[in-house]
Amino acid sequence: PKTGTMCPVQYPDYQPALASPPLSDDELAAFDELLTRLPADEAMNIEALDGYLTGLLLAPTPVAQLRGAAWLPAVWGGDVGAGEAPFASGKQRKRAIVLTLRHLHAIDQALQQAPERWEPVFSIAELDERELADAEDWCVGFLQAVAMDPDGWGALFEHAQFGALLLPIALLGGDDSTLNAADLERLADPAQRDELSRAIPDAVLALA
Numbered sequence: 001p002k003t004g005t006m007c008p009v010q011y012p013d014y015q016p017a018l019a020s021p022p023l024s025d026d027e028l029a030a031f032d033e034l035l036t037r038l039p040a041d042e043a044m045n046i047e048a049l050d051g052y053l054t055g056l057l058l059a060p061t062p063v064a065q066l067r068g069a070a071w072l073p074a075v076w077g078g079d080v081g082a083g084e085a086p087f088a089s090g091k092q093r094k095r096a097i098v099l100t101l102r103h104l105h106a107i108d109q110a111l112q113q114a115p116e117r118w119e120p121v122f123s124i125a126e127l128d129e130r131e132l133a134d135a136e137d138w139c140v141g142f143l144q145a146v147a148m149d150p151d152g153w154g155a156l157f158e159h160a161q162f163g164a165l166l167l168p169i170a171l172l173g174g175d176d177s178t179l180n181a182a183d184l185e186r187l188a189d190p191a192q193r194d195e196l197s198r199a200i201p202d203a204v205l206a207l208a
Contacts, residue, residue, distance in 0.1 A: 009069075009079065011068035011073075011097065014063050014064050014068065014104060015064070016108055020106070021102065022106035023103050027099065028121075031046060038087070039085075040077030040078070041077060042074075042077030042078060043075070043086065044076070044077075044141055045137055047121050047122060047137035048141030049103065050121035051121075051137070051138035051139055051141030051143075051145075052074070052141035052144050053100070054111075054120065054145075055146055056071060056148075057111065058208060059145060059146075060153065060155075060156070063104065071145075072097060075096065075100055111204070111205075111208040112208070118201075118205075120201060120204070122134065122135045127190055132194040133194050134190070135168075135169075135193075136172045136173060136193075138200070139169045139173025139174075139200070142169055142173060143169065143170070156207070165203035168199045168203065171186070172187070172193065
């Protein structure tokens, strides 16, 4: 039999003009389960994915100008080894790609056409009959997108107006070891985490 090298995976690029239905709640839940069950430590959950895709759309170099191979594999923690890893099959990989592109398109359309109806995917917990938002995973995903263009994003984080708006994302999703005692105390309080989380939509809409 003939032998040869394995062909690399061919990833589609994001094409905003292509019609694509948004994911239903059931599809979002199923996609979250697929991602969290992958044997990859760096695979995103649906909250981190939502933040990551939002960051890619808001980036100084928008995702539509990037090749799919430059950003898609990060969703499942990167391609590892040979074959379809970390996926169980090529069919499962293709489904993850399609769902990712559909969710990206839905966020893109919402921010452009109906920003008042756009909602990020955050964790919500109940405490003393109050609903508290926690956007840590979303912010971790967003900062993964930021890391792909540190120079472009750096100017925004240092900007007087945008830097202040982006601060909650940096606090919730950044490295705790770089924070001072006051910020660490702030993050330890669920009510203050909720306040930081609820400030994030204003930052996103200001950048959109």
